[in-house]
Amino acid sequence: MSAVRSSLAAVLLLAAAACRRESRPALRLWALGREGEVVAQLLPDLERRQPGLRVRVQQIPWSAAHEKLLTAFVGGAMPDVLQVGNTWLPELVALGALEPLDDRLARSLAVRAEDYFPGILAATVIDGVTYGVPWYVDTRLLFYRTDLLAAAGFARPPTTWAGWLAAMPRMQAAAGPGTWAILLPLREWEAPVILGMQWGAALLRDGDRYGDFESPAFRAAFAFYLDLFHRGLAPVGDTAVANIYQDFARGTFSVYLTGPWNLGEFARRLPAALAERWSTTPLPAPDGTAPGTSLAGGSSLVVARTSPRKDDAWALVEYLAEPAQQVRFYRLTGDLPARRSAWEAAGLPADARARAFWLQLQHVRPTPKIPEWERIASAIARYGEAAIRGEMDIDGALEALDRDVDRVLEKRRWLLAQPER
Amino acid sequence: MQRLRMNPAWVLLAPALGTIGVFFFLPVVAALALSFTDFDVYTVGDPARLRFVGLANYRHLLAEPRFWTALGNTTYFVLVGGSLSVVVALGAALLVEARTVRLKALFRTVFLLPVVTTLVAVAVVWRFLYQPRFGLLNALLGHIGLPPIDWLGDPRWAMPALILLAVWKNFGFDTLIFAAGLQSIPPQLDEAARLDGAGAWQRLRRVTLPLLAPTLAFVAVITMIGYFQLFAEPYVMTQGGPADRTLSVALLMYEEGFRWWNLGTGSAIAFVLFAIVLGLTLLELRLRRAASAPGRGGMR
Amino acid sequence: MRRAPVVAAHLVLGGLAGLTLLPFVWMVGASFMASGEATTLPLHVLPRAPTLAQYRALLTRLDLGRCFLNSTAIAAAVTLAAVVLDSMAGYALAKLRFAGRDRVFRLLLAALVIPGQVAMLPLFLLLRALGLVDTYAGVIVPGLASVFGIVLVRQYALGIPDAVLDAARVDGAGELRIYRSVGLALCAPVLVTLALFTFMGAWNDFMWPLIVLADRDRYTLPVALASLAGEHVQDVELMTAGAVLTVLPVVVLFLALQRHYVAGVLAGGVKE
Numbered sequence: 001m002s003a004v005r006s007s008l009a010a011v012l013l014l015a016a017a018a019c020r021r022e023s024r025p026a027l028r029l030w031a032l033g034r035e036g037e038v039v040a041q042l043l044p045d046l047e048r049r050q051p052g053l054r055v056r057v058q059q060i061p062w063s064a065a066h067e068k069l070l071t072a073f074v075g076g077a078m079p080d081v082l083q084v085g086n087t088w089l090p091e092l093v094a095l096g097a098l099e100p101l102d103d104r105l106a107r108s109l110a111v112r113a114e115d116y117f118p119g120i121l122a123a124t125v126i127d128g129v130t131y132g133v134p135w136y137v138d139t140r141l142l143f144y145r146t147d148l149l150a151a152a153g154f155a156r157p158p159t160t161w162a163g164w165l166a167a168m169p170r171m172q173a174a175a176g177p178g179t180w181a182i183l184l185p186l187r188e189w190e191a192p193v194i195l196g197m198q199w200g201a202a203l204l205r206d207g208d209r210y211g212d213f214e215s216p217a218f219r220a221a222f223a224f225y226l227d228l229f230h231r232g233l234a235p236v237g238d239t240a241v242a243n244i245y246q247d248f249a250r251g252t253f254s255v256y257l258t259g260p261w262n263l264g265e266f267a268r269r270l271p272a273a274l275a276e277r278w279s280t281t282p283l284p285a286p287d288g289t290a291p292g293t294s295l296a297g298g299s300s301l302v303v304a305r306t307s308p309r310k311d312d313a314w315a316l317v318e319y320l321a322e323p324a325q326q327v328r329f330y331r332l333t334g335d336l337p338a339r340r341s342a343w344e345a346a347g348l349p350a351d352a353r354a355r356a357f358w359l360q361l362q363h364v365r366p367t368p369k370i371p372e373w374e375r376i377a378s379a380i381a382r383y384g385e386a387a388i389r390g391e392m393d394i395d396g397a398l399e400a401l402d403r404d405v406d407r408v409l410e411k412r413r414w415l416l417a418q419p420e421r
Numbered sequence: 422m423q424r425l426r427m428n429p430a431w432v433l434l435a436p437a438l439g440t441i442g443v444f445f446f447l448p449v450v451a452a453l454a455l456s457f458t459d460f461d462v463y464t465v466g467d468p469a470r471l472r473f474v475g476l477a478n479y480r481h482l483l484a485e486p487r488f489w490t491a492l493g494n495t496t497y498f499v500l501v502g503g504s505l506s507v508v509v510a511l512g513a514a515l516l517v518e519a520r521t522v523r524l525k526a527l528f529r530t531v532f533l534l535p536v537v538t539t540l541v542a543v544a545v546v547w548r549f550l551y552q553p554r555f556g557l558l559n560a561l562l563g564h565i566g567l568p569p570i571d572w573l574g575d576p577r578w579a580m581p582a583l584i585l586l587a588v589w590k591n592f593g594f595d596t597l598i599f600a601a602g603l604q605s606i607p608p609q610l611d612e613a614a615r616l617d618g619a620g621a622w623q624r625l626r627r628v629t630l631p632l633l634a635p636t637l638a639f640v641a642v643i644t645m646i647g648y649f650q651l652f653a654e655p656y657v658m659t660q661g662g663p664a665d666r667t668l669s670v671a672l673l674m675y676e677e678g679f680r681w682w683n684l685g686t687g688s689a690i691a692f693v694l695f696a697i698v699l700g701l702t703l704l705e706l707r708l709r710r711a712a713s714a715p716g717r718g719g720m721r
Numbered sequence: 722m723r724r725a726p727v728v729a730a731h732l733v734l735g736g737l738a739g740l741t742l743l744p745f746v747w748m749v750g751a752s753f754m755a756s757g758e759a760t761t762l763p764l765h766v767l768p769r770a771p772t773l774a775q776y777r778a779l780l781t782r783l784d785l786g787r788c789f790l791n792s793t794a795i796a797a798a799v800t801l802a803a804v805v806l807d808s809m810a811g812y813a814l815a816k817l818r819f820a821g822r823d824r825v826f827r828l829l830l831a832a833l834v835i836p837g838q839v840a841m842l843p844l845f846l847l848l849r850a851l852g853l854v855d856t857y858a859g860v861i862v863p864g865l866a867s868v869f870g871i872v873l874v875r876q877y878a879l880g881i882p883d884a885v886l887d888a889a890r891v892d893g894a895g896e897l898r899i900y901r902s903v904g905l906a907l908c909a910p911v912l913v914t915l916a917l918f919t920f921m922g923a924w925n926d927f928m929w930p931l932i933v934l935a936d937r938d939r940y941t942l943p944v945a946l947a948s949l950a951g952e953h954v955q956d957v958e959l960m961t962a963g964a965v966l967t968v969l970p971v972v973v974l975f976l977a978l979q980r981h982y983v984a985g986v987l988a989g990g991v992k993e
Contacts, residue, residue, distance in 0.1 A: 028936075033952075058937045061951040067680045068935065074465050074682060075845065075854030077935040095466035187662070237663060239553055239574030242760075243955050371462065375681055385664050389576065400486075407481070411463055415470065429896035430817040434825070437810035437866035441832065444844060444863045449835055451843035516734050521727045530979060531738045534745065537975040537982070539925045541943040542964035545950050546748045549957050555760040557747055589741065594986065601987050621726075650836050653927050657947055671838055678842045679932055691839040702834045 026054040027312050028079035030069075032299070033062045034261055035083060035136075038332045039320075046319045053312055066374055073097045080307040081316050083299050086123045089131060091371035092302070098131045099303040099310060105130060110318040115339045123366055124300050132300030133321050134338035136329070138259045139294045140190055140283070141360050143266070145254040147277045148174050157281040159290035161224070168233050168255065175251035181233040182255040183241060183248075184225075186385045189377040190295055191257055195221040197365050198285060198292045204376075204405070208368050209413050211376070211405030213398045222387075222394060224286075229388045236388055245269040248278070259297070260357055264334020280356040282363075296364035298338065336361075372408050379404045456688035465682060478689035488690070490665050491673040494580060498669065499648045502584040507641055509588055510595030515625070517596070518603040529600065532593035540590070544657035547586050548573065551658075573659055576666045583654050583667055591647075595640050602636035603629070635709055642705035646698050670694050752776070752962035759957040775962035785966060787938060788945040793970075795857060795930075795941060796923040799864040803919045804912055806866040811874025812904045816886060817896060826875070832868045838928070845932060855935040864923055870915050876988055877911035878904070914985035917978050921971050942967040 031039045036059025043055050058079065060068050066088060072078050073095055084092060092098050105111055111133055113121055124132035142157070149157060152170035168181035184191045196203060201218035204211060212218065228234045234253075241247045248256065249271050256262075266278060282291030301320060303313045319325060326342035329335060336357055337343055348354040367373055379401055387397040456478055463470040482488050517528050535543065550557045551572035559569040572582040606629065614624045630637075652671035655661055661668035661676075670690060678687025746766060751759040753771040779785040813819075814826050844863060845854070853859035881904070889899045905912075927943040934940055940948065946963050953959055975982055 059952075061948065063951045064948065070462070070682055071679060071932065072855070072935045075849045075933070075935065076852065077855035091462065095462060097466075187660075237571065237574040239571050242552065242554055382665065385662075389664055391664060411459065411461060411470075414472075415463065428817075428819045430813045430819040430822075432897060433809040433813035433817070433900060437806040437871060438825070440806065440862075440866040441829070441868065444847075444865075445832060445835075445840050448840035448843035448847060451847075452839050455843060513734070513737060516730050519730055522730055522734065528734055528738055529983075530976070531741055533975070533979075533982070534972065535741060537921060537971050538968040539927075539943050539946075539964075539971065541927050541947050541950075542967040543744075545946060545960050546744055546964050548950070549751075549759070549960070550744060550747065552760075555762070555764065555957075557743070557764065557766075560764045589744070593741075597983060597986055650838065652838075657950060671836075674838055675928075684842050684846075687842055688839075691836070691842070695835055695839050698836055699834050 025309065026056045027081065027309060027316060029055055029057050029081045029083075029316065030060055030079045031057055031083045032060050032065045032085070034265070034333055035299070035329075035335065036060060039329070041332060042320065042325055042328060046316065049319075050315065053315065055316060070095075076306065078304040078306050080304060080309055080313040082302050082304060083135060084132065084302050086132075086134075086296075086298050086300055087367050087373055087377070089124060089300065089302075090126055090369045091374065093126045093129075093131055094371040097305055099305045099307070100129045100131060101133065101303065101314075102130050104314050105133075108318060111321045115323075115341050117338065117340065117361060119296060119364065119366075120298060120338055120361075123296060123298070123369075126369060132302040133317050134298055134300045135320065136260075136298055136326075136333075136335035137338050137357075137361060138261075138297035138299070138336075139357065139360050139364050140194060140257055140259050140297075141291075141294060141356055142281050142283060143248075143256045143258055143262060143278060144281065145171070145175075145248070145251065145277055146279050148251065148254040157279075159284050160288060161284045161286055161292075164255075164284055169231075171254045172233070175254055179251055180235045180240070180253045182228065182257070183244070183253040184228065184234045184257060185238055186236070186388065187238060187381055189381040189384070192222060192225045192380055192384050193367065193377070194257075194283070194293070194295055195225050197295075198283070199224075204368050204370075204409075207416070208370050209409055209416065211402040211409070213380075213401045213405065214395075219394065219398060222384075222398065225384070226387055226394060249274045260336045260354075261334055263336075263353060264332070267334065280353045282356050282360040291360055291363050294360050294364050296366040370409075370412065372412060375408050376405050379408070452688040452691055455684050456692055458685045460684040461686075462682045464684075474685070478685050479693075482686065482689050482693065487665065487668070488670075488673065491668045491670045494665075494667060495649060495651055495669045495671075497580060498584060498587070498651055499645050501581075502587045503641065503644045503648050505584065506588045506592050506595055506644055507637070510592040510640070511599055511637075513592065513596045514599035514603055515629075518600050529593075529597065532596050534593070535590045536593045538590075540653045541657055543586070543590060544654050548658045551582055574663055576664045579659055579663055579666045583651075583658070586654060587648065587651075591644070595644060598640050599633070599636060602633050606632045638708040639705065642701055642708065646701050646705075649694065649698055649701070670697075748961045748964055751958050752965045754958045756956065756958050759961070775958045776966075778959060779962055779966065783949065784938075785942070785945060785963060788940045788942050789966065791857070791939055792924055792941040792943075795860050796920050798857075798861050799923040800916050800920045802861070802865045803867055803870050804916050807870030807915060808874050808905065808908055808912055809900070810866070810871045811876075812878050812900055812908065814871065815875045815878035816881065816883075816904065829868045829871060833872070841929065841932065848933065854933060855939065856933075857939060859933045860926075860930050860941070863929065864919075864926075867919065870919060873915055873918075873985065873988060874908060874911055878908060881907050910981075910984075911988075913978070914981040914988070917974065917981050918985050921974065924971050 029039070030036075036057065040057045043057070047054055065085070069082070069084070069088070069092070073092070078097065089098075105113065116134060117137060120134050120137055121130075124130055124134060144157060148171045149167060151174035152167050154167050158164045158167055172179055172181045193203065196218045199217045199221035201215055201221060202212050203218070205215075213222075229236055235241065241252060244256075245265070247253060248266075263280075267275075270278070283294050284290060285292035301317045303310055303317065307313050320329070321339070323337075323339055323342040323345055326337035326339055327346045330337050330342070330346050330348070336348070336354065337346065343349060343358070349358050367377075383392065383397040383401040383404075386392045387394055392400065457473060457475055459472045459474050459478070513528075513532060516522060517525050522528075549555070553559055553569055553571045553574065556572070558572065562569060570578050572578050610628055610632070611624055614628050619627065650671050651669040652675065655667040655669055655672050656675070659667045661672050671694065674687050674690040674694065677683045677690060750766045750768055752775055753773070754768040755770065755772055755774060758768065814822060848854050848859045848862070853862065885903060885907070886899055889903055894902075924941075925943065926941070927947070930941045930944045931947065934944060937945075937948075946960075946967055949963055950960060
């Protein structure tokens with residue numbers, strides 16, 4: 001019995017010792033996806049500049065990021081600084097998870113509001129208060145195989161969807177049998193939402209209180225989206241493409257609706273033979289008013305309200321917002337800087353592939369800034385998949401989507417109807 | 422010196438009971454209470470934003486098509502997967518326990534191996550085995566001349582893929598219990614039947630299976646109860662897809678509760694799951710009592 | 722002619738055993754392959770040039786060794802606590818008489834019916850109030866005592882002859898002392914089984930550590946593996962190496978203590 005007792009004590013001591021080693025004060029940063037893998041390389045300089053300041057990075061995959069953030073908040077386990085997708089900011093603000101940054105911004109020398117793309121800084125302002133500093137900008141446009149487009153008989157990428165509808169079957173034929181033209185992953189909501197915005201749909205109505213997915217505008221956009229699959233231009237199902245980079249190189253698909261991180265990924269992962277055979281182009285428009293609208297996305301750096309070291313946290317944010325660091329970050333990830341001076345310093349406006357993003361960023365719209373957006377987006381993806389697979393017809397899918405969205409927004413309606421306290 | 426009035430039994434019981442009380446029973450009661458509210462993300466930010474909604478969560482659940490999808494998927498998994506597991510396990514047990522078979526212990530160990538391995542690791546490995554182009558399964562199909570199947574991507578095959586995985590992982594456990602049940606049947610009965618001229622199949626039907634009935638009922642029901650809590654396989658392999666085909670009740674509860682923080686709805690789903698498991702357990706008790714009732718020749 | 726069914730039975734069993742082992746063989750083989758080899762056609766199960774590169778990557782770049790230690794520490798702590806707490810409670814329920822004993826036992830049996838997921842959401846909120854989210858304690862605490870363990874010990878303890886205990890009582894020893902010196906020793910075999918099951922259960926536990934742990938440094942192996950699976954969808958060889966690392970300890974334990982494992986299953990299984 002005493003042996004049991006002493007081993008129990010030993011285990012507890014070990015655990016306690018391990019815990020104590022944990023509580024050395026290093027600043028905690030959570031970064032997502034590829035950014036998380038890379039940002040650690042930027043930190044040694046900061047630690048050299050400010051001895052005593054140490055930063056620990058935890059990388060979180062995008063697929064689990066949203067739930068991990070919320071779980072951490074509810075559990076009281078938030079880090080000090082976080083990278084947050086801009087579409088999630090309203091939700092975190094509604095939770096009271098983020099520290100307002102207006103005062104620090106006003107006093108900051110490193111972070112100058114004028115240097116940011118208009119509308120990008122605005123994405124971090126909720127109800128008149130700034131909660132984040134944009135880290136990089138994100139929007140979606142088309143990556144495509146230049147050689148296959150040429151083989152299809154097009155010297156330049158089309159600027160209308162009609163043009164692309166003509167080009168894609170020919171690109172498919174040029175790539176060979178058993179291929180597709182464009183990759184539109186079923187799990188993602190960006191494509192139908194972007195098309196909806198291009199067709200002029202509002203997505204939500206009544207001050208974002210109800211879903212508006214049965215409107216004629218959205219229905220037309222959705223029908224176009226489904227059509228891409230039903231024509232055999234886009235693969236149905238995410239297992240058709242095992243490895244995006246290998247399959248793009250092989251011509252399994254020749255057009256991809258994706259974002260700037262793939263500038264870096266394509267450069268890294270495509271075989272050398274493909275290096276000159278791809279490019280980017282802004283989104284086409286339904287009519288002739290190219291470029292078509294795209295999503296105003298990106299991530300911002302935020303400071304958690306529960307952080308015990310907000311000054312250090314802000315120092316980290318300021319550091320990563322410096323133009324020099326933004327340029328370094330771009331070179332490591334391909335993520336486009338949020339600051340215009342960084343763009344120029346990196347020579348981006350002159351870069352052929354980045355230029356498309358420069359153009360597109362002048363034509364972007366944000367998603368509705370409500371806490372429920374992530375949930376609504378996943379409902380869009382879900383009903384999109386059901387309609388693509390023919391399990392629901394388009395009107396049934398949109399009606400069900402509106403019904404779901406209305407239910408999700410029920411609490412928001414109730415809160416907005418409450419008298420001001 | 423005051424004599425300790427308290428019965429020493431409570432000293433021995435208190436730590437365990439206390440832990441279970443605080444970290445299990447208390448949360449279960451709290452979950453019931455939560456299921457009558459609309460506790461969600463807004464409430465987490467500000468506790469005043471909470472409403473008592475009575476049975477509304479349950480009503481919405483029953484009206485929600487996705488809940489019925491999850492329930493249907495889970496039932497499909499339980500019925501088909503459960504039956505398959507039991508049949509394979511029974512077959513394996515009958516073969517292993519046959520008089521003339523050697524290496525019984527070795528076979529038993531091999532069959533038990535998948536049971537003890539970590540489910541997440543198994544799910545990760547099988548996700549690759551199911552890969553349409555590079556997976557071992559489609560390679561095997563190709564060897565016998567069948568076309569490749571998009572196991573985890575085709576809505577028709579996703580659940581069968583999970584079922585196959587579950588059968589592989591769990592049949593060893595049931596085999597063990599069946600084998601023990603078979604061992605407890607006195608060999609004289611089988612000998613007597615053989616001497617009477619009964620063939621193997623007849624002996625199986627008339628002698629072995631009836632004596633095995635209580636064990637069969639027990640295994641069937643505990644398998645079903647376990648399978649009803651399907652979570653890790655769809656979480657790691659398919660995330661409920663494709664097209665919600667592998668969405669299970671437990672996965673839906675995880676989504677509502679830990680992805681969207683709708684604790685009210687999540688708790689309601691959890692209690693529905695509990696009610697189903699409770700029903701199955703009562704069924705098992707009744708079956709066992711009936712199977713071992715006197716006058717039916719039931720033996721332990 | 723009588724040989725045919727025997728041969729057939731062995732063939733079928735052998736085939737089944739082979740199918741059972743095939744995923745394991747592929748898993749181990751792929752873990753020793755160079756990156757990309759497992760997805761090159763024609764498919765092969767054994768590596769052409771076995772390499773430890775994947776394991777090295779796991780232990781250095783991805784810090785899986787740390788997760789291995791986390792799993793070990795947590796599983797050990799839970800096992801120790803569960804064995805102590807459950808054996809005390811099981812013995813008391815079997816061998817000591819007190820008012821309400823049957824009611825307590827029935828209450829515990831009722832708990833067995835409730836799926837663990839029901840308690841998880843409020844339990845998370847409770848741990849948050851205690852400040853235990855994202856800590857080792859948060860993972861350990863809910864598993865400190867288990868109803869299954871108590872029932873297992875009670876079942877076994879019922880078979881201890883009362884004569885031994887009565888003799889000690891006649892000698893004037895208190896109940897607690899009897900438990901410590903006599904009862905515990907007599908329960909030793911079932912305690913080994915209990916420890917085995919508890920350790921394996923804690924090692925393999927996935928859903929709860931997934932919810933409670935936020936900091937990567939504290940991840941247990943299953944959670945780390947699931948997280949890796951999310952990011953490195955394409956890296957087959959790396960993932961299989963991670964899987965091997967995760968299952969190796971429980972498989973070794975199982976092989977070493979098979980008898981106890983089987984005894985435990987049967988005790989819980991065919992009880993009346």
